[in-house]
Amino acid sequence: MKFGLFGGAVAKRGENTADSQGYDDFINLVLEAEDLGYNSIFLVEHHFTGGGQVSASLNLLTYIAAKTSRIRLGTAVTVLPWHNPVLIAEQTATLDLLSGGRLDFGVGKGYRDIEYKGFCIPRDEALERYQESVEVIKKSWNSEERFDHNGKYWQFDDIMVEPYTIQKPHPPLWTAAGTDESIARVAESGMNVLFDHFASFERTEERINVWREACAATGRDFDPMQIGLARGLTITLSEKDLEAALHQRDERVSKMFAKFGALPGLEKRQPESYSDPALDMEAAALIGSPDKIIERLKVLEDMGFKHILILLPDNIETLRLFASEVMPVFKESDTTNADAAE
C-alpha cells in the first residue's frame, strides 16, 4: 500500500508580506514527508480565492522537484479550461524532465463559480474545452513531427512542442470522478482516477467496483496504483481529542458547502452522514487512534485500494505519527506481496 499527500499551500495576500512563510511551511512539510516515506504530493490549484491558495501549482511543484529526489509530484487538479494547452504541455514536460520523470498530471474541467467568472469562461463550454485541451496536450507530448490543430477553442499551426517528457509515452494523466457515468468514462479514456475524500466508505466501495467493471468492459487491466483515494486523517490519542476532531471536521465540511454550494463528487450536503460526528467518522474520514485507523485502512485495502492520499493535516505531527504507527503495518504486507509475486 502506498501513501501520498493531497492538499495545498497558502500565502495570503497582505499577510506575511515580508516573507513567504505559508509556502515555506508547505515546502518543509513535503520535504519531511518524503523522508517519512510518503510516496506523492498531489497539489491543489485555485485562482482568485483571496485566501492565498496556490495558483501556479506547476511552478511550486518545480521548486519542490529541485529539493526532493523521490516523491512524486502531482496536481489535483489543473483546471484545463483556464490554460493554453500547448503552454501547459511545455510546462508539464519541463517539470517531468527536471524531476526525473516524477510528474502525475491531474486535470479537470473546474467546478468553482468564482473561477469561471474570473476567467470569463462560460460554464457550459467547460467540458468541450477540457476535452479539446486533453487532446492537444497528448499530441504535444507525443508527436515527433510538427502538427496543426484546428479546434473550436484553440488553433496551432505547424508546431512541435518541446522539451520531451521523461516518462513514456507521457506522464500519467489523472482526473477526479464521482458518478458512475464519469467513472466509466475515465476508465475508458485511459486516464487514472482520483476519488474524493467526502464520499463515505460505502459509496467509495461502489465506486471502485464501478471502476473495476468499467476496466473489464474496455479491456483495461485493473491496476490499484491507477486509483488515488483521498481521505481526511486525524490521529487522536484520547477520547477528548477524538470528540474535538470529529467536531472540527464537521464544521469544516459545512463551511466548504456554504462557500461553494457543491463539492467535486458530492452534489449536496448529506446531513445523514455529516451532521452526526460519529457517523461522519464511519462514513468517510480516518479519525481515531492508530489502531482504529489501521482497521479502517484494512477495510479500504480489502475493497482494492492500495494508493491512499492523505489530506494535508494542520501539523506535521500527524504525518509523523501516521508514518511511525500506521504505515509500517502496510509496508510489511506490501513487501510480503512483492515477495510472493517473485
Place this chain on the structure above:
Amino acid sequence: MKFGLFGGAVAKRGENTADSQGYDDFINLVLEAEDLGYNSIFLVEHHFTGGGQVSASLNLLTYIAAKTSRIRLGTAVTVLPWHNPVLIAEQTATLDLLSGGRLDFGVGKGYRDIEYKGFCIPRDEALERYQESVEVIKKSWNSEERFDHNGKYWQFDDIMVEPYTIQKPHPPLWTAAGTDESIARVAESGMNVLFDHFASFERTEERINVWREACAATGRDFDPMQIGLARGLTITLSEKDLEAALHQRDERVSKMFAKFGALPGLEKRQPESYSDPALDMEAAALIGSPDKIIERLKVLEDMGFKHILILLPDNIETLRLFASEVMPVFKESDTTNADAAE
C-alpha cells in the same frame, strides 16, 4: 560593475531521451556562475523551434531558484502575446516569492515568424496584445482589491491575483529596445532596458545616450543598473585562438540571420561590420586576451554601462577565466565607488 549571464538551455527532442543532460548542464553552469560571482541569469524563451530551446522559462528559473540563493533570475524575454496575462502574473509572483525576490521579468512582443504562426497570433496584433498584457500583469501584481478587466484581447471579472510578489511595488520589468524611438518609449514606461549583443560599440553608445536623454526628458533618474547590455565573450590565450573565435562568431551570426531574417535590435545583416572578423570584434563582441577584454569593458564603463550580460559561452571555462582574470578589476572599482559614496 555587475556581470550577469544571458542565454538558454537546450534539450533536443529525440536526443538524450533517457536523461535531461542539456538542462542539467545549463543548471550546473548557473550554479557555478553564482559561486563565481555572476549577478544574474537572463534566460531566453522560445517555442516550436525543434532545436530544444527552453520553452517554459519561468519553470526552469523556479527550479534554479531552489538550487541557488543569490543570483537574480531573469527572462529575456517572455513574449507576452503567447501568454494569459493573469496566469503569467501568478507564475511570476510565485517565482518571486519562492526565490526571495530575485525575479527580473523581461517581456517582449516577439519577433519570430514561426512563433506567430504556431500560436496563430497575427503579427499586427502583437504590440496591442503586449501593451494590454503589461497593463493586466501590473494590475494583477499591485491590486489589493478585486478588479475587472475588459480589454480587446482579455477579459477578467472580479478577480484578485495571488500570491503576492516579494519585490515592491513589483519585480522589475525589462524589455529590449533597439531604435531611438523604442528606447525613449521604454524610458518613459518606467521599465528597465535590455540592449542586444549584435549592435556595435558605436551604436551601443548612441543608445545609452538616447536613454540618458529620454530619462532626463521624463524626469526619470538615470540608474545604470536599469540597463542590461548583452555582449558575446570569447577569451583567447593565443593568436590562433583569436582567429578561430572571430571566424566562429562570424559564422554564427550569419546562420542566425539566414534562419530568422532579422534579429531584435538589428533589422538586417550588416556586412560592413560582421563579414570582417576583425571589424566584428571591434564592432560588438568581447573577443581577445583578458587584457583586451578589460580594455573593452572600460570603454563600456565610460559610456555609462555598469551591468553587462555575458552571452552564455560554450563552456564553463570561459566563465571561470572571466571571473578570475577580468571581474576582479571591476569589482575593485565597484568597491571603491561604494566606499566613496559612504
